[in-house]
Amino acid sequence: MNNSSDLSAKLKEARQKKGLSQNTVAEMLNVSRQAVSRWETGKGSPDINTLPMLSELYDVSIDELFGHETSVSENQSQNIEKEMSHLDETSPEIAETAKKTASTHSNLPHASNIFNQEHAILILLLVLSSFVTFAGLIASLYIFIWTWRNRRHYKLVLILAIICILIGLNHLYIFAYTFLPSSYISTIEKVS
DSSP: OOOOHHHHHHHHHHHHHHOOOOOHHHHTSSOOOOHHHHHHTTSSOOOOHHHHHHHHHHTOOOHHHHOOOOOOOHHHHHHHHHHHHHHHHOHHHHHHHHHHHHHHTTTOOOHHHHHHHHHHHHHHHHHHHHHHHHHHHHHHHHHHHHHHHHHHHHHHHHHHHHHHHHHHHHHHHHHHHHSSTTTTTOOOOOOO
């Protein structure tokens, strides 16, 4: 089986395991249902920006979507099985705990799916933008809109963008109040 048909089969299998329809996946990823169908039939494939979102949505690694073994190699797997069978004979309680631990660790999401370089750069830009009045407000607005449209799973970035937008609006208000002339300034004159 070649890579594209393997990917299409894995995408369809992962979607069905999660109990999602093609329409639901399309809405969550902001793509058409036809695009999802093309991915699953092998007539097309998701772009590089969509793969991490699919991975997160289906709770599988990108390597698993491409059919690569990610947790352990075959030799390591055989060695683990031998050790587990030996543990079953000598100490059933420890063997049961080891099996539970192994299954828990194999289902953990990869660190690259949780926090990646793009995520860190966006956070850094938002923190820096909160110190600059006008450009910071524009940058925060842009990052918020871009993240909302393309990376909805970056919840921390969205929250930080909102905070930076509020800080920028506060800076703008203080600037306007301090430096722009206001028409409601009154003077008190002494009447004799």
